Amino acid sequence: MTPKKPVAGPRVAVIGAGSWGTTFGKILADGGAQVTMWARRAELAHEIDEAKRNSRYLPGINLPRTMAATHELSTALRGVDQVYLSVPSQSLRENLKALRPLLADNDAKIVSLMKGVERGTGLRMSQVIEQELQCDPDRIAVASGPNLALEIAREQPTAAVISSRSLETAEIIARAARNNYFRTFVNTDVIGTEFGGVLKNLIAVAIGIVDGVGYGENTKASIITRGLVEMTDFAVANGAHPETLQGLAGLGDLIATCQSPLSRNNTAGRLLGQGYSFQDVVKQMQQTAEGLASVAPILQLARESEVDMPIVEQVKMVLDGKMNPRDIAPHLTTDDDTPQGERTNYGQADGGGPLRRAFQRAFDQFRHGGRGSRRD
Ligand SMILES: NC(=O)c1ccc[n+]([C@@H]2O[C@H](COP(=O)([O-])OP(=O)(O)OC[C@H]3O[C@@H](n4cnc5c(N)ncnc54)[C@H](O)[C@@H]3O)[C@@H](O)[C@H]2O)c1
Numbered sequence: 201m202t203p204k205k206p207v208a209g210p211r212v213a214v215i216g217a218g219s220w221g222t223t224f225g226k227i228l229a230d231g232g233a234q235v236t237m238w239a240r241r242a243e244l245a246h247e248i249d250e251a252k253r254n255s256r257y258l259p260g261i262n263l264p265r266t267m268a269a270t271h272e273l274s275t276a277l278r279g280v281d282q283v284y285l286s287v288p289s290q291s292l293r294e295n296l297k298a299l300r301p302l303l304a305d306n307d308a309k310i311v312s313l314m315k316g317v318e319r320g321t322g323l324r325m326s327q328v329i330e331q332e333l334q335c336d337p338d339r340i341a342v343a344s345g346p347n348l349a350l351e352i353a354r355e356q357p358t359a360a361v362i363s364s365r366s367l368e369t370a371e372i373i374a375r376a377a378r379n380n381y382f383r384t385f386v387n388t389d390v391i392g393t394e395f396g397g398v399l400k401n402l403i404a405v406a407i408g409i410v411d412g413v414g415y416g417e418n419t420k421a422s423i424i425t426r427g428l429v430e431m432t433d434f435a436v437a438n439g440a441h442p443e444t445l446q447g448l449a450g451l452g453d454l455i456a457t458c459q460s461p462l463s464r465n466n467t468a469g470r471l472l473g474q475g476y477s478f479q480d481v482v483k484q485m486q487q488t489a490e491g492l493a494s495v496a497p498i499l500q501l502a503r504e505s506e507v508d509m510p511i512v513e514q515v516k517m518v519l520d521g522k523m524n525p526r527d528i529a530p531h532l533t534t535d536d537d538t539p540q541g542e543r544t545n546y547g548q549a550d551g552g553g554p555l556r557r558a559f560q561r562a563f564d565q566f567r568h569g570g571r572g573s574r575r576d
């Protein structure tokens with residue numbers, strides 16, 4: 201019998217060699233993919249390619265011997281089947297402009313690893329990708345979950361979810377992004393999966409703030425629990441399925457990010473709680489804390505979709521220097537006169553709430569012959 205030839209894994213490029221891009225490159229390489237990392241700085245590309253280390257972002261981690269790296273985009277993208285994007289969300293659009301001509305003759309799957317929304321437009325990363333690459337949304341996927349990079353780089357067992365409008369695409373990516381320490385589930389709720397990752401950052405900033413002030417576990421548990429309600433209200437009003445927010449991309453990521461000192465959002469919040477100004481915090485942060493840039497566009501979307509976000513409102517006030525960090529926790533509800541129902545269960549205690557409003561919007565749209573109603 202002739203021995204079976206080993207099947208070569210997909211050829212993939214990972215754009216962005218910070219902590220998450222490099223860790224995801226390792227996940228893919230350890231799962232058998234042929235990985236080329238793209239780093240903005242030539243020295244970093246050289247260190248990953250030659251020494252198989254990324255000492256600034258992943259100190260002490262040995263990267264797979266099969267992992268290559270370059271700072272030439274055209275080299276990274278040549279002949280790839282899948283492209284993973286892991287740059288700061290506010291720089292995604294400019295990066296896609298450089299990618300677009302290089303992907304013109306290629307129908308590679310495009311995967312967002314990012315957890316932010318674009319300032320100014322409020323767009324999710326998959327929407328920015330669709331706009332800039334002008335590609336079929338069925339080619340786009342997003343990855344999310346409780347995924348603190350350094351823990352995964354140390355090969356601690358972790359799960360994540362891959363979401364795409366096309367289940368087939370989600371499954372292709374989920375098969376590439378799995379190995380003996382990283383397990384991927386799939387869903388088709390891209391909106392819920394992306395918003396879960398964005399919103400938990402904002403709640404983690406709030407947790408950091410109260411931690412910095414010196415409050416204890418009751419305060420944090422209150423914020424996490426009410427934060428999940430706020431996240432779900434917002435996401436459902438914007439088209440997500442509520443169950444996605446109970447899953448890895450919602451509750452799972454909320455727990456990891458709120459509990460871990462490795463979280464940059466949590467760290468940024470802690471500095472604010474200790475009395476540093478927003479400007480000082482930005483100066484001190486060596487890595488990307490997406491929550492700081494997402495607060496304003498999320499609150500804008502919340503206003504448009506008529507969702508109350510008392511915790512996120514207070515985070516914004518602390519960031520703007522308009523609220524003393526010590527005052528953040530008592531205002532877990534906007535309703536100061538009549539006590540609110542606790543409402544953790546969708547479609548029941550509040551008579552539907554955001555779910556009802558989302559349904560109403562869909563109905564309005566239907567009545568207006570597919571055009572958005574004024575409420576949209
Ligand atoms: N680190 C994590 O644990 C983690 C986990 C899951 C998701 N994420 C998400 O991944 C995304 C990337 O975060 P990260 O943790 O890798 O950040 P990071 O700060 O560790 O690295 C960001 C990388 O992007 C590069 N960069 C900065 N500005 C750029 C620009 N204008 N153009 C191109 N590259 C630029 C930096 O040089 C760096 O290599 C974020 O959206 C974050 O929310 C991070």
Ligand SMILES: O=P(O)(O)OC[C@H](O)CO
Nearest residue numbers: 345346347348463464465
């Ligand atoms: O370090 P953070 O706060 O960006 O969080 C990292 C990941 O999103 C955790 O899942």
